[in-house]
Amino acid sequence: xxxxxxxxxxxxxxxxxxxxxxLPNLLxxxxxxxxxxxxxxxxxxxxxxxxxxxxxxxxCDRVGLTAIIRKGDVWSKPSEVFGLVIFWFLVILFLMIGLxxxxxxxxxxxxxxxxxxxxxAFSAILIIIAGYIFTGFLSxxxxxxxxxSGYHYARILAEAVRLLLLVLILSMAFEQLQIAPGIVIAAFxxxxxxxxxxxxxxxxxxxxxxxxxxxxxxxxxxxxGKNEKDKDxxxx
Amino acid sequence: xxxxxIIVGIASFxxxxxxxxxxxxxxxxxxxxxxxxxxxxxNSDGGSVDGTPDIVRTVTHDHALIFLxxxxxxxxxxxxxxxxxxxxGSAFRAIFxxxxxxxxDSCCVVDADLRSITPEWMELLLSxxxxxxxxxxxxxxxxxxxDGTITNSIVYPMTRALYGKRIRQPIGGEFGFSGRLAEFxxxxxxxxxxxxxxxxxxxxxxxxxxxxxxxxxxxLGAKIHDPKDPGADLGDMLVQVVVTLFNLTEKxxxxxxxxxxxxxxxxxxxxxxxxxxxxKVNVDRMLDIxxxxxRDLKEIWMKILGPGDFGEVEVIGSDTGKRFRxxxxxxxxxxxxxxxxxxxxxxxxEHLIRSLIPLxxxxxxxxxxxxxxxxxxxxxxxxxxxxLEFEGGKDxxxxxxx
Numbered sequence: 001x002x003x004x005x006x007x008x009x010x011x012x013x014x015x016x017x018x019x020x021x022x023l024p025n026l027l028x029x030x031x032x033x034x035x036x037x038x039x040x041x042x043x044x045x046x047x048x049x050x051x052x053x054x055x056x057x058x059x060c061d062r063v064g065l066t067a068i069i070r071k072g073d074v075w076s077k078p079s080e081v082f083g084l085v086i087f088w089f090l091v092i093l094f095l096m097i098g099l100x101x102x103x104x105x106x107x108x109x110x111x112x113x114x115x116x117x118x119x120x121a122f123s124a125i126l127i128i129i130a131g132y133i134f135t136g137f138l139s140x141x142x143x144x145x146x147x148x149s150g151y152h153y154a155r156i157l158a159e160a161v162r163l164l165l166l167v168l169i170l171s172m173a174f175e176q177l178q179i180a181p182g183i184v185i186a187a188f189x190x191x192x193x194x195x196x197x198x199x200x201x202x203x204x205x206x207x208x209x210x211x212x213x214x215x216x217x218x219x220x221x222x223x224x225g226k227n228e229k230d231k232d233x234x235x236x
Numbered sequence: 237x238x239x240x241x242i243i244v245g246i247a248s249f250x251x252x253x254x255x256x257x258x259x260x261x262x263x264x265x266x267x268x269x270x271x272x273x274x275x276x277x278x279n280s281d282g283g284s285v286d287g288t289p290d291i292v293r294t295v296t297h298d299h300a301l302i303f304l305x306x307x308x309x310x311x312x313x314x315x316x317x318x319x320x321x322x323x324x325g326s327a328f329r330a331i332f333x334x335x336x337x338x339x340x341d342s343c344c345v346v347d348a349d350l351r352s353i354t355p356e357w358m359e360l361l362l363s364x365x366x367x368x369x370x371x372x373x374x375x376x377x378x379x380x381x382x383d384g385t386i387t388n389s390i391v392y393p394m395t396r397a398l399y400g401k402r403i404r405q406p407i408g409g410e411f412g413f414s415g416r417l418a419e420f421x422x423x424x425x426x427x428x429x430x431x432x433x434x435x436x437x438x439x440x441x442x443x444x445x446x447x448x449x450x451x452x453x454x455x456l457g458a459k460i461h462d463p464k465d466p467g468a469d470l471g472d473m474l475v476q477v478v479v480t481l482f483n484l485t486e487k488x489x490x491x492x493x494x495x496x497x498x499x500x501x502x503x504x505x506x507x508x509x510x511x512x513x514x515x516k517v518n519v520d521r522m523l524d525i526x527x528x529x530x531r532d533l534k535e536i537w538m539k540i541l542g543p544g545d546f547g548e549v550e551v552i553g554s555d556t557g558k559r560f561r562x563x564x565x566x567x568x569x570x571x572x573x574x575x576x577x578x579x580x581x582x583x584x585x586e587h588l589i590r591s592l593i594p595l596x597x598x599x600x601x602x603x604x605x606x607x608x609x610x611x612x613x614x615x616x617x618x619x620x621x622x623x624l625e626f627e628g629g630k631d632x633x634x635x636x637x638x
Contacts, residue, residue, distance in 0.1 A: 062582060140536070140587055147532050148471060148593045150525045155532045234383045235470055236407055236434070236477070 022102075029098040036094020044087040051079035064136045065129075124173040131169030135162055160199070167191055240338040241273035242266065242362060244311075245331030246292075247324050248348035249282035254462055255348045256295040259313070262346065265358025266311045270366070275311040278334045279348075280318045280327040288348070289315035320427055325436035329427055335418040342366050344373070344412040352460035360454040360505050361412035371449035373412030374403045374441060376503065377459040378510040381607050381615035382517055385600045386477060388619050390571055391438055397626035398485060398492040399445045402500050403453055407437035407477060410456065417449050434473050435480030442481075446488045455505030458512060474596065475589045482578040482585075493634055498627060509612065522601040523556040529594025536591050540577045545569055549595070562602035564625040570595055571626075572633040579637065 051057070060066045060078035069081055076084075100111050139162035146154035171188035175181055244262050248255055259277065266275045279292040292315045318330035328345060335343045342365040346353060364370040387407055395406045413421075421440065426432075431439045445451050485492070529537070530553040537546050548566050574592055578585060607615040 137584070137587075140583075143532060144536075144587055144590045144593075145471075147528050148525065148590060150521060150528065152528060154528060158532075234379075235386045236384065236409075236473055 025102050028101040032098035032101060033095055036098065037091055039094065040087045040090035043090060044083045047086055048079055048083045051082070056082075063133050065133075068132060120176055120178065124176040127169060127173045127176060131165070131172070135165040135169065138162075138165065160195075164192065164195055167195070238338065239274070240276045240340045241342065242270060242275040242366075243331070243335045243338060243340040243343040244275065244277045244358070245328065245334075245343065245345040246277065246279045246348050247282075247327030247331070247345065248279055248284060248288050248292075249322075249327075250284045250286045250288060251348035251462070252284070252286040252288050252291055254351060255279075255288050256291050258346060258348055258350050258353055259292055259295050261353045261355050262358060263311055265355030268355050269359040270362065273366075276334075276338065276340075277311050277313045278331050279313070279315040280330040281315055282322050282327060283317060321432040323433035323436075325430075325432040325434075325439070326427065328436050328440075329422070329432070332418045332422040335415060336422055340415045340418070342412070342414060343418055344410070346410045347461060349462040350459070351462065352458050354457075357410070357456055360456055361410060364452050364454060364502075364504055365412050365414050368452075369450065370412075370452045370502075371414040371417045372441070372444035372451045373504075374451070374453040374501075375405050375408035375410040375459075376453045376455045376505065376507075377405060377408065378457060378508075378512065378612075379459065380512045380515045381612050382515045382604055385603070386474060386596075389567065389596065389599050389603065389622065391477065391481060392619070393568075393623045393626040394481065394485075394571060394575075395438070395442060395445075396498045396623050397630050398488075398495070399442070400492075400495040400498045401445045401451060402498050402623075403441060403445065403451065405453070406441040407434075408459075409437060410459075411437075411440060412454070413440070413444070414449075417444060420447070420449075429483070430476040430480045434476040438477055438480050439484065442484045442488070446484070446491050452502040452504060455503065455507050457508070458510040460513075471590050471593060474593060475586060478574075478589045478592070479578070479585050482575050485575055486579055489637065493637075496627075496630070498623070517604055519601045519604055522597040522604075523560065526594045526598030526601065527553055527556060529591075529598075533591055533594065536583075536587075537595075539582060540588070540591070541570060541573050545573065549598075553598070556601075558605065560602055560605060562599045564622045565629070567595075567599050567622070568625045568629045569632060572629065572636075575633065576636055 056079045057066070057077050060069075066078050069076075069078055074081060096111050096114050099107050139158045142161045143154055143158035146157050151157065167188065171184055171192075174184040244266065246255065246258060246262070251258075262277055266273070266277075277292075279289060281289050281292075292313055314334075316330055316334070318327050320326040320329065331343070331345060334340075342362050344358070344361040344365075346357065346361075361373050361375075364373045384405070387405060391406050392404060396402050421443065424443070426439065429435065530550055534546070537549065541549070545566060548563075549570075552560070552562060552566070570592075574588065577583075578588055582588065603618065607618060
């Protein structure tokens with residue numbers, strides 16, 4: 001009878017034994033997670049204060065970051081959005097550190113992969129932010145220069161430049177994240193090449209007459225243009 | 237180095253066609269009007285490849301043909317290459333350095349591409365310094381009513397409204413200045429900015445009046461010079477001049493905030509009307525760029541001007557026929573809005589000022605159509621009205637500066 005009772009309680013005893021050996025790890029995980037949460041909250045508060053001092057929201061307005069956030073239907077201030085991003089990044093980071101305290105093989109593998117991926121994700125975010133700012137700057141420069149040159153399709157030209165650069169930047173970001181790199185490179189080559197080819201054809205077909213005029217009467221046109229310039233007003 | 241009483245600076249770059257005439261006129265002017273002064277002609281050259289410095293050193297003139305009685309000796313001449321950013325401002329910096337090194341009492345600068353310079357220009361630019369104790373002499377020219385549009389529509393009205401001095405050609409190009417003002421200029425840390433290029437003229441004028449140097453202007457007659465380098469396009473000139481103007485506006489806020497109205501400055505020289513070459517303008521192209529700007533730069537202009545003034549621009553842009561007029565009040569607010577936008581760093585300064593070009597062309601086209609059938613004095617009256625608008629609207633700038 002005693003043997004039967006022992007057999008019956010053995011799994012329960014084993015469970016309790018395992019549980020009590022696992023419990024400290026669980027408590028460490030919860031402690032790390034709690035500390036991480038607290039740390040993330042403090043960092044968020046400090047970051048918000050710093051952003052306020054340096055007028056981060058105004059800067060975002062100027063460089064167009066606010067506009068990007070609004071396009072994503074987010075209506076909080078940019079400083080709050082960035083504060084939240086930093087907060088959740090730290091929370092997830094501490095969660096991963098806490099989970100590693102559990103010393104479970106499967107979770108350890110997952111955590112290792114997570115930490116290996118962080119630099120890539122960080123690079124991709126940087127590429128997207130810097131790329132977006134650069135794209136906005138360049139397309140605005142093209143727009144203003146085209147308008148000042150009297151080009152009637154200035155906005156289309158500026159949007160084409162913006163589109164080309166966005167395709168390039170997104171491809172770079174995806175490639176960095178290693179999301180289907182083969183497909184990304186192939187898709188990028190096809191899209192980018194297609195856009196350039198279609199623009200070349202459009203310019204080529206549309207510009208036949210202009211090219212013909214330049215080749216046939218270039219000398220005269222140049223001479224006429226120079227005379228025109230000589231008689232023009234002095235702005236200074 | 238020996239002391240010089242007078243230094244005449246000539247900034248040059250590939251001006252072999254005209255610099256000989258300029259040197260002869262300067263030389264003769266110094267001999268005629270300042271025979272007892274030790275004068276040096278300093279050519280600050282930007283690396284000419286057409287022999288400009290050689291002409292400076294070798295050009296001669298038979299002075300017996302113009303001076304009948306007294307024996308004269310030509311002023312000493314030196315030609316120096318300047319360092320730094322290529323441009324007029326860097327060339328002037330080398331001249332200021334020379335003036336300080338040689339402890340010059342009075343200096344002046346003239347362009348190397350002038351065709352209309354006469355020996356009298358030396359007297360007109362230097363006498364107020366030598367005889368009357370002024371520190372800064374600005375030029376005053378007879379110009380075609382269509383010429384000098386950046387001066388007439390932006391630089392003169394704004395400088396006059398801000399600093400209260402009616403200096404008609406703040407970016408004229410020819411200036412006289414005392415040795416102590418040259419020393420002041422040289423000490424300023426601006427030589428890596430647009431001041432090193434076309435910004436130098438407005439910078440010299442503004443610093444002189446904002447720092448209470450004794451200022452006057454002198455009538456030189458007509459200014460005729462070689463056609464400008466085609467590479468020096470409107471956009472670059474506008475950016476260099478207007479960015480410098482706005483930088484100075486920021487720097488001297490404490491001074492101009494307290495000034496209201498404006499007053500004449502002493503004017504030397506005998507004013508007369510000069511027959512000027514006709515100028516051909518393409519108003520249709522200006523208006524076309526203005527209209528394209530309204531359509532395509534809406535987002536940028538809304539950010540700078542706000543919906544009210546942009547709405548007004550849209551309204552006037554809807555009829556660009558013969559009756560097209562750009563109101564003075566609207567133009568004044570636009571320039572003040574751009575000044576504020578620059579102060580608040582709304583966008584890169586290059587983009588900001590280049591986005592002003594279609595508006596500037598619209599204003600210029602309107603001015604040309606308005607003065608088409610009136611004489612020079614009538615056109616001057618229109619500019620006077622614009623200046624009064626700038627003076628009257630100054631509170632708008634002060635109240636929104638922040």
